Amino acid sequence: MAANKNKNQSSMALHKVIMVGSGGVGKSALTLQFMYDEFVEDYEPTKADSYRKKVVLDGDEFQIDILDTAGQEDYAAIRDNYFRSGEGFLLVFSITEYESFTATAELREQILRVKAEEDKIPLLVVGNKSDLEERRQVPVEEARSKAEEWGVQYVETSAKTRANVDKVFFDLMREIRAKKMSENKDKNGKKSGKNKKSFKERCCLL
Amino acid sequence: MSRSRQPPLVTGISPNEGISWTKVTIRGENLGTGPTDLIGLTICGHNCLLTAEWMSASKIVCRVGQAKNDKGDIIVTTKSGGRGTSTVSFKLLKPEKIGILDQSAVWVDEMNYYDTRTDRNKGIPPLSLRPANPLGIEIDKERHSVVLCGNFSYNLLAKDLEALFPGMSADFTSENFSAAWYLIENHSTTSFDQLKMAVMNLKKQANKKNEGSLAYVKGGLSTFFEAQDALSAIHQKLEADGTEKVEGSMTQKLENVLNRASNTADTLFQEVLGRKDKADSTRNALNVLQRFKFLFNLPLNIERNIQKGDYDVVINDYEKAKSLFGKTEVQVFKKYYAEIETRIEALRELLLNKLLETPSTLHDQKRYIRYLSDLHASGDPAWQCIGAQHKWILQLMHNCKESYVKDQKGNSLLHSPMLDLDSDVRPSPLGHLSQTASLKRGSSFQSGRDDTWRCKAPQQVAFVEKLTKLVVIQLPNFWKLWISYVNGSLFSEIDKAHRNDFKMIQEVMQSLAKLIRGALLPFSLREGELRQYGGWEMKSELSGQWLTHVIQTVRLSYESLTAFEIPNDMLHIIQDLILDLRVRCIMVTLQHTAEDVKRLAEKEDWVVDNEGLTSLPSQFEQCIVHSLQSLKSVLDCKPGEASVSLVIYFFFPCILSVDVSSPDLFGSIHEDSSLSSEQRLLIVLSNCCYLERHTFINIAEHFEKHSFQGVEKITQISMESLKELDQRLFEIYIELKADPIVGSLEPGIYAGYFDWKDCLVPTGKYLFNNCVIILTEILTVLPKIVTKVDAIGEGRGGLQRCRIVCLSRIMGGTGSVI
Numbered sequence A: 001m002a003a004n005k006n007k008n009q010s011s012m013a014l015h016k017v018i019m020v021g022s023g024g025v026g027k028s029a030l031t032l033q034f035m036y037d038e039f040v041e042d043y044e045p046t047k048a049d050s051y052r053k054k055v056v057l058d059g060d061e062f063q064i065d066i067l068d069t070a071g072q073e074d075y076a077a078i079r080d081n082y083f084r085s086g087e088g089f090l091l092v093f094s095i096t097e098y099e100s101f102t103a104t105a106e107l108r109e110q111i112l113r114v115k116a117e118e119d120k121i122p123l124l125v126v127g128n129k130s131d132l133e134e135r136r137q138v139p140v141e142e143a144r145s146k147a148e149e150w151g152v153q154y155v156e157t158s159a160k161t162r163a164n165v166d167k168v169f170f171d172l173m174r175e176i177r178a179k180k181m182s183e184n185k186d187k188n189g190k191k192s193g194k195n196k197k198s199f200k201e202r203c204c205l206l
Numbered sequence B: 001m002s003r004s005r006q007p008p009l010v011t012g013i014s015p016n017e018g019i020s021w022t023k024v025t026i027r028g029e030n031l032g033t034g035p036t037d038l039i040g041l042t043i044c045g046h047n048c049l050l051t052a053e054w055m056s057a058s059k060i061v062c063r064v065g066q067a068k069n070d071k072g073d074i075i076v077t078t079k080s081g082g083r084g085t086s087t088v089s090f091k092l093l094k095p096e097k098i099g100i101l102d103q104s105a106v107w108v109d110e111m112n113y114y115d116t117r118t119d120r121n122k123g124i125p126p127l128s129l130r131p132a133n134p135l136g137i138e139i140d141k142e143r144h145s146v147v148l149c150g151n152f153s154y155n156l157l158a159k160d161l162e163a164l165f166p167g168m169s170a171d172f173t174s175e176n177f178s179a180a181w182y183l184i185e186n187h188s189t190t191s192f193d194q195l196k197m198a199v200m201n202l203k204k205q206a207n208k209k210n211e212g213s214l215a216y217v218k219g220g221l222s223t224f225f226e227a228q229d230a231l232s233a234i235h236q237k238l239e240a241d242g243t244e245k246v247e248g249s250m251t252q253k254l255e256n257v258l259n260r261a262s263n264t265a266d267t268l269f270q271e272v273l274g275r276k277d278k279a280d281s282t283r284n285a286l287n288v289l290q291r292f293k294f295l296f297n298l299p300l301n302i303e304r305n306i307q308k309g310d311y312d313v314v315i316n317d318y319e320k321a322k323s324l325f326g327k328t329e330v331q332v333f334k335k336y337y338a339e340i341e342t343r344i345e346a347l348r349e350l351l352l353n354k355l356l357e358t359p360s361t362l363h364d365q366k367r368y369i370r371y372l373s374d375l376h377a378s379g380d381p382a383w384q385c386i387g388a389q390h391k392w393i394l395q396l397m398h399n400c401k402e403s404y405v406k407d408q409k410g411n412s413l414l415h416s417p418m419l420d421l422d423s424d425v426r427p428s429p430l431g432h433l434s435q436t437a438s439l440k441r442g443s444s445f446q447s448g449r450d451d452t453w454r455c456k457a458p459q460q461v462a463f464v465e466k467l468t469k470l471v472v473i474q475l476p477n478f479w480k481l482w483i484s485y486v487n488g489s490l491f492s493e494i495d496k497a498h499r500n501d502f503k504m505i506q507e508v509m510q511s512l513a514k515l516i517r518g519a520l521l522p523f524s525l526r527e528g529e530l531r532q533y534g535g536w537e538m539k540s541e542l543s544g545q546w547l548t549h550v551i552q553t554v555r556l557s558y559e560s561l562t563a564f565e566i567p568n569d570m571l572h573i574i575q576d577l578i579l580d581l582r583v584r585c586i587m588v589t590l591q592h593t594a595e596d597v598k599r600l601a602e603k604e605d606w607v608v609d610n611e612g613l614t615s616l617p618s619q620f621e622q623c624i625v626h627s628l629q630s631l632k633s634v635l636d637c638k639p640g641e642a643s644v645s646l647v648i649y650f651f652f653p654c655i656l657s658v659d660v661s662s663p664d665l666f667g668s669i670h671e672d673s674s675l676s677s678e679q680r681l682l683i684v685l686s687n688c689c690y691l692e693r694h695t696f697i698n699i700a701e702h703f704e705k706h707s708f709q710g711v712e713k714i715t716q717i718s719m720e721s722l723k724e725l726d727q728r729l730f731e732i733y734i735e736l737k738a739d740p741i742v743g744s745l746e747p748g749i750y751a752g753y754f755d756w757k758d759c760l761v762p763t764g765k766y767l768f769n770n771c772v773i774i775l776t777e778i779l780t781v782l783p784k785i786v787t788k789v790d791a792i793g794e795g796r797g798g799l800q801r802c803r804i805v806c807l808s809r810i811m812g813g814t815g816s817v818i
């Protein structure tokens, strides 16, 4: 039974999410909160962490694969490789650190460059550490207008209080799913006809 | 219960790639109910259980072992859930390193080489990670808030606790751990049930230690069995050995066995270790060669640069090598340094030879001296050079002399050199001028001189020219070198003893002077010196003209030497020489003049002009004036020269005395002349008169023109001797003329016994006639002398006076008769 389940699991649809943002904004904290309902107080710089688990999205079972990257990665070339494998991105900054907000623009551009052949990339701008309102440096309005300019959603989260944590991941997954479905439709439109045809042929042969 | 059966599932790995021994955090679900529940952990197929630290059911920390697979799953196995699965994978990165024993075709820089095995000891083994919560129950939230909310309450509590448990600590790793303090601090609000659970947990953990090891033993049971077998085999063997009663202790045998094992191991690894050693030594050698390339290449470089003449480079390199390796203890360096030293020594020798080489330029000398002093050559190369130069110059001078002496001897066999040359062979004044100019330019003395002159010039003169030229060219260099040495610009230590040592310069000067003396004034040298500096064949004296020329030459060289600021006391030698030469020249010239004057007598033609003179007086005057003119340059005092006019005083009277005595000879020489001796005497008397009245005055004027002092004295002496001559001649004449008259009167005079009254009166006519004849003779020959005859006739004494009185009486008588 277990084996069976595993098989199901591996055959399940997989959404690949990549955490992007400057160092120390809370990418790992958000990931761990989402994955294990756990908040890490101490800061340990990340290299590249992989996470993958089953989630139920709007009644459907999916697998989410999260790649938590190093914010302070110096080599853009290595980041290129990460980004290429991603299907959706959480572009995280800390509302308590203005620089992390400005850094998002460049990171977004890099994503767009790497994913140039795709028309719309699922992406959410995440303003983390909303629990630290008193230390806010990035006004909500500014972040929101920037997101609007880019045509993406802006959400403020707190990895500490878990506020909006699930929302950002699920919203992103919905976007990914929607994109995939629209792509599949395009393909299936051609493929289904073919398949039917060959099925018919086989029947004939039989 | 069903939950515990759920298999472990790994859903997170941090980081997702890394090399061996990377510490990883594994997260997931159902990772075990506790440390004991965890019975298996593999990453990429490698068992990592030994380093695994169970943190919670969702977190395990461990280190990646040396896995075989590049990328693989993380499999957790628990007692409660069995073998699990993972949704994530770990990628093992190959460390880009070559093992210490791996053979490699490329050079491996082992500077930053770390043995991966030693890495193990660097990290803290996860086993030692201490649990944050030893009781396994939730720690007071309260405490947390106390700590966070304010220092006040917390501090109060801490102080109270410290007072309650003096000398104790709440840190459970401390030796003074107080459980009560710990509980109050961390679990003051925990319920009793919870605390009971904590006790349970503690008990479990205590058991776990046994369980844990048991679990581990189960994993590697076969290994343990093997070890057990080996140990029992050893035990049996030992027992057997013990019963055999081996000499010495039982461990002796064991030691032997271990030694043998060690030896075997050594031999096994010998090859590999040997190779490593060889590689190490090769590397070391290469390193040394690389680092000390400079030293090892130096001998060759020195050789090359010496050949190129880049001595500066060599000196620089040598200095560098000396400071770096001069005091080295390393054998190889010592050897090379010694090699360098020998080469430098050879260079020193080479440089010294070059320095002492002659001829060379001052520039080169200075250069070599600098090199030598830079190379710390022993001794005083600068002084050596000065010495060598000195010797060389002296040698040159002597060689010059020798060659001319030899030439002279050769020439005398072929054709006798014309030593007495007249003014036509003298170099023209223009020639002298160009000579001066060329001398100042430092070029050859003989330039602009025609070869005929050279052929005609006597060897001595040519020699002096050559010698002075040589000295004027060589001495300045030598002098400059010496000056540089003394004022310390030769980079060498100045020997104080040499500072005021003018000996060498003096010696050059002296030998210059002596060589010239040897050639021209041999009598001014002593016996020994003559042998060294002379050697000339002294067949005939040089003429005054040649001497004048030599004086010119020496004077020119003296001038050029003074231009080099050679101290005066050194040039005195030359001054003395010039003075001697001048005196000599004057003497020779005057002697010649005297001889010329003597020879004038031969030229007397007895042709009397209307003044009653022959050409002799004017010829005499010309002769004197000519000699005076030729002496003009010699007599002229150059600045710093002593006046030589005094010499004239001593020699002119001689000439004149010769001159005045010469007419004495006329009588005997010119027997065949058409004129009678009486007539000749009259002419000579007339000439004397002219000499006294005009010629001597003219000559005195000439002397004055040449600015000689003491002309009066010369004139006076000359006049005196002239007067003497005049008188003598007159007396002879009177005697000659009076004799026949007196002869005719004498018988009468004697007859009257000198009583004029009793005397026989001679026949007047005869007397008168005789007197008239004499007077006419005098008048015809010399009309002006008549008065003089009378005047001189007055003051005579003795017999002569008597005769004259007679004569005058006769004449008076005749007059009266007439």
Ligand SMILES: Nc1nc2c(ncn2[C@@H]2O[C@H](COP(=O)(O)OP(=O)(O)O)[C@@H](O)[C@H]2O)c(=O)[nH]1
Residues within 6 Å of the ligand: A021, A022, A023, A024, A025, A026, A027, A028, A029, A030, A040, A041, A042, A043, A044, A045, A046, A071, A128, A129, A130, A131, A132, A157, A158, A159, A160, A161
């Ligand atoms: N108060 C607060 N702290 C946070 C939040 N998110 C992260 N942190 C802290 O920020 C530090 C950096 O977080 P981390 O997730 O390691 O940042 P990363 O470099 O983006 O992965 C850690 O000390 C976290 O505890 C948040 O939402 N609120």
Ligand SMILES: [Mg+2]
Residues within 6 Å of the ligand: A027, A028, A029, A044, A045, A046, A068, A069, A070
């Ligand atoms: Mg991180």
